[in-house]
Amino acid sequence: GNSVTQMEGPVTLSEEAFLTINCTYTATGYPSLFWYVQYPGEGLQLLLKATKADDKGSNKGFEATYRKETTSFHLEKGSVQVSDSAVYFCALSDPSGSARQLTFGSGTQLTVLP
Amino acid sequence: ETGVTQTPRHLVMGMTNKKSLKCEQHLGHNAMYWYKQSAKKPLELMFVYNFKEQTENNSVPSRFSPECPNSSHLFLHLHTLQPEDSALYLCASSQERDIPRPLHFGNGTRLTVT
Numbered sequence: 273g274n275s276v277t278q279m280e281g282p283v284t285l286s287e288e289a290f291l292t293i294n295c296t297y298t299a300t301g302y303p304s305l306f307w308y309v310q311y312p313g314e315g316l317q318l319l320l321k322a323t324k325a326d327d328k329g330s331n332k333g334f335e336a337t338y339r340k341e342t343t344s345f346h347l348e349k350g351s352v353q354v355s356d357s358a359v360y361f362c363a364l365s366d367p368s369g370s371a372r373q374l375t376f377g378s379g380t381q382l383t384v385l386p
Numbered sequence: 387e388t389g390v391t392q393t394p395r396h397l398v399m400g401m402t403n404k405k406s407l408k409c410e411q412h413l414g415h416n417a418m419y420w421y422k423q424s425a426k427k428p429l430e431l432m433f434v435y436n437f438k439e440q441t442e443n444n445s446v447p448s449r450f451s452p453e454c455p456n457s458s459h460l461f462l463h464l465h466t467l468q469p470e471d472s473a474l475y476l477c478a479s480s481q482e483r484d485i486p487r488p489l490h491f492g493n494g495t496r497l498t499v500t
Contacts, residue, residue, distance in 0.1 A: 276428075306488065315390070315476050315491030316429075361429070365487070374489065376429040 274299045278362050278377035285384050293347040293380045295362035303364040305338050305345040310359045352384045389413040392477050392492035400500055407462040407495045409477030417482045418460040423474040467499045
């Protein structure tokens with residue numbers, strides 16, 4: 273079956289540091305890949321997505337590239353801010369795109385210190 | 387404003403109580419979901435409703451009973467819960483015609499079972 277593995281947190285960085293959160297997946301076919309973010313006290317929000325190999329999703333300074341050869345979708349940001357402190361979830365959906373087939377990773381807690 | 391509103395935000399109940407969680411989406415979506423989020427575990431999909439019809443029940447115990455009277459409203463009726471049911475319960479919606487189909491989440495109900 274499908275699975276998503278994220279780097280374990282928590283991750284603590286200083287403001288303006290470079291961020292990488294690793295995500296690898298196991299899936300049949302060509303899934304779509306997502307990063308969701310959960311700010312304190314809130315539900316999850318879609319951060320970015322990629323639907324095919326070599327696609328790059330980007331939003332709010334975050335980027336992730338769909339790498340089929342390494343089955344990875346690592347999240348990166350060049351300069352983090354305190355407001356980026358949140359939990360980040362990598363997820364994939366099966367090729368049909370049905371949300372009921374969405375598989376989430378266990379989440380990575382990011383804390384950015386001023 | 388997320389477009390998906392959940393009430394109450396916090397709920398404390400005893401094991402013999404009966405309570406209900408409510409979710410309302412203002413996005414015109416046709417699919418709604420209940421997820422359970424426990425500490426250090428991946429999100430668990432509980433129920434899926436598509437056009438008011440339940441299409442998924444992921445082996446959820448019968449003490450959780452969903453109800454979807456229309457495409458905009460979703461309830462989760464709770465009775466005789468256990469302490470291990472304490473978690474954040476997230477409602478989400480999606481438009482099943484979009485490919486891929488990102489989820490829009492509410493802010494959740496933090497449930498504590500005493």
